Amino acid sequence: MSARPSPRLFTRFDALEYQLCARLNRACRRDSVRDFFRFVSRLGDGIVWYLLMLLIPICYGADGLRPALLMAGTGAVGLALYKVLKSHLVRERPYITHERIRAGTAALDRYSFPSGHTLHAVCFTWLATAHFPELGWVLVPFAGLVAASRVVLGLHYPTDVAAGAVIGATLACGALTLG
Numbered sequence: 001m002s003a004r005p006s007p008r009l010f011t012r013f014d015a016l017e018y019q020l021c022a023r024l025n026r027a028c029r030r031d032s033v034r035d036f037f038r039f040v041s042r043l044g045d046g047i048v049w050y051l052l053m054l055l056i057p058i059c060y061g062a063d064g065l066r067p068a069l070l071m072a073g074t075g076a077v078g079l080a081l082y083k084v085l086k087s088h089l090v091r092e093r094p095y096i097t098h099e100r101i102r103a104g105t106a107a108l109d110r111y112s113f114p115s116g117h118t119l120h121a122v123c124f125t126w127l128a129t130a131h132f133p134e135l136g137w138v139l140v141p142f143a144g145l146v147a148a149s150r151v152v153l154g155l156h157y158p159t160d161v162a163a164g165a166v167i168g169a170t171l172a173c174g175a176l177t178l179g
Contacts, residue, residue, distance in 0.1 A: 017157045021094045021101055025154045028104040037149040038105045044117045044146035045108070049075065049124045052139075060132065066179070067131040071124055074175040078123055078168065082116040089113050095154040104153035115156045115164035121146040122168030130176055 028034040053071050056064035091113035095103040108116075121143035129136040147165065150156035 017159060018094075018098055018101075021151060021154070021157055022098065024152050025094070025101045025104070027152055028102060028154065033152070034104045037145075037152045040142075040145045041105055041117065041149040041153060041155075043142075044121055044149065046120070048142065049120060052124065052128060056128065056132070064132075067127060070175055070179045071127050074123055074127060074171050075120060078119050078171050079116070081167065081171075082114060082119055082164075085114055086111045086116075091157075091160070093155055094157055101154040103155065105155070107155050112156045112160045113163060114167055115147070115150050115160045117150055118143075118147040118156075118161045118164030119168040119171075122165045123172045124168075126169055126172035127175060130172070 028037070049071070053068045056068045056071075058064070060067075086109065090111050093103075093107055093110070093112040094101045095107075096110075125136075125139040125143040128139055147161045150161055151158055
């Protein structure tokens, strides 16, 4: 499928969000900040979530099997939806559009809307804490850091992250309702 140019709406949002993106991205000039958010982002690629899905049944026994399977199934739906949206909406990443924004790490693909990292972080956190609230003290801050990392690293605009969060929450609520 060939990519279409970004919709005019994104061009306006890109301009409105540029200052905030540039300000947050400047933090990446410090090696320690860039390395921290790069590490968080890498964990958000899936490592933490796959490990969580494996550990929940181990730690919670039979009570953990259904939530882990629900997370895996919802994650697959989220991945498919995110890929369709990205391929149709084709919003360029901030570091591609704006010369002053630098990528703090390599992007997994070309387009930024919505943030798949945030979508999955919110979805998995919501599902895990709905079943095991005691996990919230670790998962909620981690999901927030994953979302922040995407903007700080110059890979996403704040609206990409917000859209990913809304989609992730919607998928989680739908899965809990249907599951």
